[in-house]
Amino acid sequence: MSAMENQQEGPRRQQSSPRGRFRTRRVVLAGVAGCAVLGGVLVLVPWERPAEPAPPSPGALAMAAVTTGVPAALPDLAELIGEREKRLRTHPRDARSWAVLGAAYVEQGRRLADPAYYPRAEKALRTSLKVRPRRNTRALAGLAALANARRDFPAARRWGEAALKLEPRRWTTYPLLIDAYTGLGEQAAAKRTLDRLTELRSGPDVLARAAAVYRDRGWREDAAASLADAAAGARTPAERAAYLERAGQLAWERGDLQDALRHFQEAVRLDPDQRAAQAGQGRALAALGRTTEALNAYRVALSKQPCPRYALELGELYESLGMPKAARVQYDLLRERVRGATAGGADEELVLGQFEADHGDPREAVRRLRAEWRRQPGTEVADALGWALHRSGQSEEALRFAVRATESDHGGGVRSAVHMYHRGMIERELERYGAARRHLAEALRINPHFSPLHAPAARAASEALGEPPDEELPELDQE
Template sequence: MAVLANARRDYAGARAWGEAARKLEPERWTTYPPLIEASAGLGDDEESGAAAGEARELRSGPEVMARAAAVYRDRGWREDAAAKLTDAASAAGEPAERAAYLERAGQLAWERGDREDALRRFREAVRTDPDQRAAQAGQGRVLAALGRTTEALSAYRTALAKHPRPEYALELGELYESLGMRQAADARYALLRERVRLAAAHGADEELVLGRFEADHGDAEAAVRRLRAEWKRQPSTEVADALGWALHRAGEHEEALPFAVRATEGTEGGGVRSALFAYHRGMIEDSLERYGAARRHLTEALRINPWFSPLHAPRAKEALARLGEPSVQAGPESS
């Protein structure tokens, strides 16, 4: 039940089921991976770390390694996360399991802007398990960043045909939009809405991806309403970033900034190094005329991954060019 609740993004429910399972059999190691995922989804990094430690004491298999990698990634410990995922992939028994860990390793490489390593791992995942659609979509992401647009579109379409997840539709739509193919983009955005509707009808929570879509491509005020409710249910780093960005897009820059800080500051729980999160914070700070801080965070976004989005990476570069170099005569800038 905890695993199913996590799959529906019902992290509060997943934690309740996981705690009930742990109370019944605290020595069963399989109790802990769902608890780790649920706690991370609720933004409780301390609990997810504690559960990961308990799991390691009971078992040292590949699933526990992969869960530990997720905890390390959320804390910004990329090298440790990458090492754990490599070990998990090597120790995996079934091809589908190994492919899943390779996909996660590819995503980690992508997040740090290493396109070649990410593509290698995504391709290996698909070779290992042709049904690994997350890796197929990952190939689309990297191929687009490499300028191999035709191959990128094909990879995304393959992933969507077999596993039409809303986030894949959003990524493909934004790639089409970046290419000036508005009609094709709108078709994928319509697919996103339909998949979110179907997910909701089956008890799954896709409000986060819908809120992200609405903030950039639809109704920003509707995005704020959706994401405020999501924040109350599960105040994770991802939701903090999305809500902050939606507030910014709705013109509420002052209210947006604390959420952007929550998503990007390790002391606030936002340990993961994300180019998108740093970009969002920089643009919010720019709107508040905090130009020094805006310049730092936009530079950080492009340093982490210069190709993080076909739409937003060029906008980050444009914003930095507009901000220019800090003026010595103007004195210290606000931070």
């Protein structure tokens, strides 16, 4: 049948009998009525919403964190470690699980200040490489993270660059290299790496990393703004708490005690295991004269995270209060924790050198810090070595390192009251009184409360130097 025939056949079929037309109308009306009833039912019966997706398990949250370098909650980390250990008992050739387990051990050791986790992490990561020796970027990045946690920045750079060579667009490698370059005093390389990272990735984790680079270059306002944005965009309480702790540290460094305390308190509220923020509370409370609260905050932090630096800070607080026996207890704890760190392959020579310079044997501090400087010449090491040399009676050489720690042209762009104080005291010893006045005044301007022991010493030295002498202007020759 042709197309024209099809068109003509339609009208003929519509010319049916009256009985047929009535039957057709009944069917149509019944269908309309049925739709009306069904519509009524649909109106009366509420739509069933699709079930909400189940929230991710703690192990899944920690997995997402450790594989991207984002701070993770301690209970979630414990869950992830248990999951990976169980998986590997039945699948010992799962290279990815070995790498994830190693990264989780690194984060657990860092959060607990327990270097005993680091040998476990190294074993897991090297097993991952043994199972999958080629193109195992995840294991190489894990070894870079482990080296950073151990303060072995040359190794961190080596592992990080190997990982980057395999996958140049894998953004999670870049933060590891930024930490390594910073620890080695390679500020220009750290900035270039950050620029590349921001081309590949945006988000709170990148903002927090940028803030650290900005802080090291002396760009405090940029650092504070980046951390505020990072905290606002954080995905978990543990992540937000970590960024707030860093914001509190920035506020502390510029002498804003109330703002620092507020950030530290909010961080602890969000994550009670945020021990760095608890130690920060101790620092801020001591400066505010709330000594009992400060001591309690430090004790809580140290009971859960016996970090050598917290022990040094608490010992100096006790010393400033005229409690030498209590201070010695903390200094003994510091030495014990440094020995434990050495057993776990971690490097705590910097904090040990800082302790020896002020409270032990300055010559021993010089010996240790010279070796540290040869290995990884970062800004913090330059400052510590300069101060140790000054304390051991070698102020001429000390000034060279103090300048390096405080001059942006030499990598010392961070605005640190401690570094300025050290430089001012060295210059005072060398009778460079004008420079000493400037740098001691700068230390107290940056943060008048930078140390319960050394801030009063800075004020006393500044007052003893007095105002610069009035010098008569030379007379012009009269013709």
